[in-house]
Amino acid sequence: MTSDPHYLDGNALGGLLGEVFAADLTTATATCAGCGSVAPVAVMHVYVDAPGAVGRCATCGIVHVRVVQSAERTWLDLRGIRALEMPRLPPPTSPPRP
Numbered sequence: 001m002t003s004d005p006h007y008l009d010g011n012a013l014g015g016l017l018g019e020v021f022a023a024d025l026t027t028a029t030a031t032c033a034g035c036g037s038v039a040p041v042a043v044m045h046v047y048v049d050a051p052g053a054v055g056r057c058a059t060c061g062i063v064h065v066r067v068v069q070s071a072e073r074t075w076l077d078l079r080g081i082r083a084l085e086m087p088r089l090p091p092p093t094s095p096p097r098p
């Protein structure tokens with residue numbers, strides 16, 4: 001239970017993060033935490049010969065993203081990205097009324 005009326009618990013982010021991670025992130029633009037370059041995720045240099053996949057900045061080479069998966073879980077490390085900008089998904093449309 002929250003006693004401070006100025007914030008909610010993390011459950012309040014569920015829907016928002018669900019929208020973010022449902023987006024096509026290859027169309028997102030990443031700002032590098034190392035060199036500050038801004039580029040589409042699609043231009044990262046991706047290495048898949050590690051225990052997971054590693055995406056590196058095409059400009060300075062720092063690690064932007066690490067993704068490791070097991071049969072039951074996924075680990076995601078985005079610390080090399082200062083900001084990620086992506087277009088919002090269109091709102092769901094209601095089916096036409098008969």
Ligand SMILES: [Zn+2]
Nearest residue numbers: 032035057060
């Ligand atoms: Zn960089």
